[in-house]
Amino acid sequence: MKLYTKTGDGGTTGLYGADRVSKTHPRVEAYGTVDELNSAVGLARAHNTRSHKPDATLDQDLEYLQNALFDLGADLATRPGTTYEKKISRIDAQDAAFLEAMIDRYQEAAPPFTGFVHPGGTPAAAALHLARTVARRAEREVIRLLEVEEANREVQIYLNRLSDLLFVMARAANQAAGIEEHAWLVKGRR
Amino acid sequence: MKLYTKTGDGGTTGLYGADRVSKTHPRVEAYGTVDELNSAVGLARAHNTRSHKPDATLDQDLEYLQNALFDLGADLATRPGTTYEKKISRIDAQDAAFLEAMIDRYQEAAPPFTGFVHPGGTPAAAALHLARTVARRAEREVIRLLEVEEANREVQIYLNRLSDLLFVMARAANQAAGIEEHAWLVKGRR
Amino acid sequence: MKLYTKTGDGGTTGLYGADRVSKTHPRVEAYGTVDELNSAVGLARAHNTRSHKPDATLDQDLEYLQNALFDLGADLATRPGTTYEKKISRIDAQDAAFLEAMIDRYQEAAPPFTGFVHPGGTPAAAALHLARTVARRAEREVIRLLEVEEANREVQIYLNRLSDLLFVMARAANQAAGIEEHAWLVKGRR
Ligand code: B12
Ligand code: B12
Ligand code: B12
Ligand SMILES: C[C@H]1O[C@@H](n2cnc3c(N)ncnc32)[C@H](O)[C@@H]1O
Ligand SMILES: C[C@H]1O[C@@H](n2cnc3c(N)ncnc32)[C@H](O)[C@@H]1O
Ligand SMILES: C[C@H]1O[C@@H](n2cnc3c(N)ncnc32)[C@H](O)[C@@H]1O
Ligand SMILES: [Mg+2]
Ligand SMILES: [Mg+2]
Ligand SMILES: [Mg+2]
16 A cells, blocks of 8 residues: 555645544644654654663653654544544543653652753753753644634643653753753843 | 845845745745755754664665755745746656655565554654654645645645655664564553 | 643743733744754754764854843743843844854855755754754744734844854854765756
């Protein structure tokens, strides 16, 4: 079977279920950006894996998040009330609670938050910061979707929490690598 | 000659030809995103080049794509019917056909598609996945442009095909590196 | 203290000062994209640091830019005329002039601009090109903000200049690494 079906060459695409919409629809923007986020997480995993000291726990946690991001994608691709809804599992408050527990765990391995730090450090940490900002962009796209039609608010909350998790993961990764982060030196003080 | 001309400091810019438009015009968004895509492809090339086992064919194919992306940029930067149109070569169906042949070729070197795979693997494959999602974002911006004014539909089709090509390139790169990809483990099954 | 406050779970957020707005507000899009740019600069720094020949001057200059990007973030997060305005230092023409001096300095270390070059080269240079295109996306978001409400035009000018600086930094990095860049080979000539 060919990978390319050419059905999207006219600018519209199929959601999960029967509906067809423009690829510029906020719903497609939302899951398309979650896909981009998933790829940024994959970049972080790739850099962690080939670093001098790969962190196996971080790798497992990121694989967990990559699976979850496909759950978010399926959730966003399925309009509430349509036929295929019963085939998917929507994101719920327990999913966000799971992230909160992870944040608390990583925070113990990260220096305390006393102000903005320069995003970067190891390549894995730098990619986690990039993923963090893409998570925030994805959150904005989901809010844009919620502003035009019904969708699952828990997806937005999940992304909100996820960007905080990626932040502490980046900081913990730098801490483990012995990299000291520098705080924003405000213009007036430079 | 200075690189910075300051002519864009007021928020407008020049297309290829005489027209000036806001930098927020969908046309500028479209070629600006194609430029971002070109840079993501460059990141994949950089990681492939410095890997333990650089793939020369992949590098050549990516260089081909980088050239093509500038053709897309010039196409998008030139409004149909304006004076400089004769100086450019527009994207056509043969360009997309060329990509289809490449997809078929890479697909032979990649495992069959039996469901979503976690984007990532080698740093080059991870960057190819990132590029894949930026290609899809660029496709959406071109559709947005087509929704407001005349433009070359073949550019959108090209980007649609290109994201499939980047997908199989990523998978072939992982296959060559002996990295086994993992499929999405749906929430209900974890 | 918990990192996550949950106050943004409803889709709105606080600016610097008392105002609350939707996270899809152009102001939030603007500083959110500047944050993404800051992370892309962090990725370039990470790759430079772990390359065979780290460039200490480039690292320092990028750290300078990362600090400046937080100044831009604070500027964008603070509506003109609101209570906390006195706590921040807005971007001004001198900041852009500082960048111009840097551009001129890097241009001496880079080959002359005789046409479009394939973005890429070393991983650091490739990440600088990616950052360059994100800077241009951030510039577009700031212009979008300026189209709906008052904001500091100097921030847009700064981003315009910054994308040119990131371009010459990438080219200088490749020159230093002995990587020869290739120019766009137009379709008609391939
Ligand atoms: C939404 C969507 C996306 C979204 C979001 C998906 C998500 N969950 O995050 C995103 C943007 C990520 C996406 C990306 C891609 N997609 Co898509 N996507 C879809 C769409 C519309 C729905 C998929 C979905 O999430 N369904 C919900 C889940 C729960 O249902 P399900 O997929 O059927 O899975 C259930 C069962 O089928 C089963 N199952 C699933 N896979 C497998 C595999 C095996 C072996 C078995 C036994 C069972 C099994 O288990 C699941 C749980 O019950 C489908 C088309 C469609 N209408 O089905 C295309 C579709 C699957 N995508 C397609 C393609 C090509 C892609 C991309 C390669 C595009 C690209 N160039 O980037 C990428 C691949 C990304 C990756 N990492 O692998 C094609 C595949 C074509 C083909 N030859 O098979 C489809 C069929 C669309 C089409 N007609 O062209 N996609
Ligand atoms: C659209 C555009 C872009 C778009 C899309 C371009 C594309 N094709 O993908 C994007 C977003 C990619 C872009 C990026 C940049 N651009 Co631009 N771009 C333009 C614009 C408006 C048209 C370019 C174009 O595609 N023309 C169509 C092609 C077919 O025509 P052409 O470029 O003239 O090329 C033909 C001939 O001139 C000749 N040719 C071209 N180059 C050379 C070189 C030599 C040595 C020779 C002999 C012949 C030759 O061959 C070509 C085929 O016939 C021009 C301004 C203008 N109106 O020309 C600026 C312009 C070229 N860009 C400029 C700049 C600064 C940049 C960036 C550095 C900005 C940045 N900070 O990111 C980057 C560089 C990217 C890179 N990788 O090198 C400046 C260059 C200033 C200078 N000092 O020379 C220009 C002149 C705009 C300006 N006034 O400031 N750009
Ligand atoms: C706008 C904003 C952003 C923007 C832009 C900020 C910028 N300048 O570029 C961006 C998008 C970058 C951002 C990102 C994040 N932010 Co924010 N951000 C804000 C906001 C609204 C204003 C910050 C600001 O720029 N103020 C202007 C400057 C000049 O003032 P200031 O920060 O108070 O700093 C002055 C003094 O306080 C002092 N100072 C600052 N830090 C420190 C530290 C010490 C030790 C000392 C002695 C003094 C000192 O010096 C400064 C100069 O005078 C605040 C909330 C608020 N209303 O304050 C949240 C806030 C600081 N952010 C927060 C968070 C969680 C984040 C992120 C982790 C979110 C994420 N998951 O990505 C990231 C961290 C990024 C990083 N690299 O560290 C939280 C922190 C929560 C906590 N537990 O402390 C806050 C409080 C919002 C909230 N209520 O949840 N943010
Ligand atoms: C840390 C600060 O970032 C801003 N903020 C909150 N959510 C987002 C988002 N999705 N994208 C960009 N900025 C956001 C708010 O202003 C918050 O206070
Ligand atoms: C694989 C699935 O991705 C969606 N799709 C198709 N084109 C795009 C795009 N440019 N951006 C985001 N999503 C897209 C469709 O829903 C398709 O079925
Ligand atoms: C080099 C060319 O890039 C375009 N240009 C100028 N500023 C931006 C931006 N922020 N984003 C995308 N494209 C831009 C103009 O067309 C310019 O001539
Ligand atoms: Mg948040
Ligand atoms: Mg497609
Ligand atoms: Mg410019």
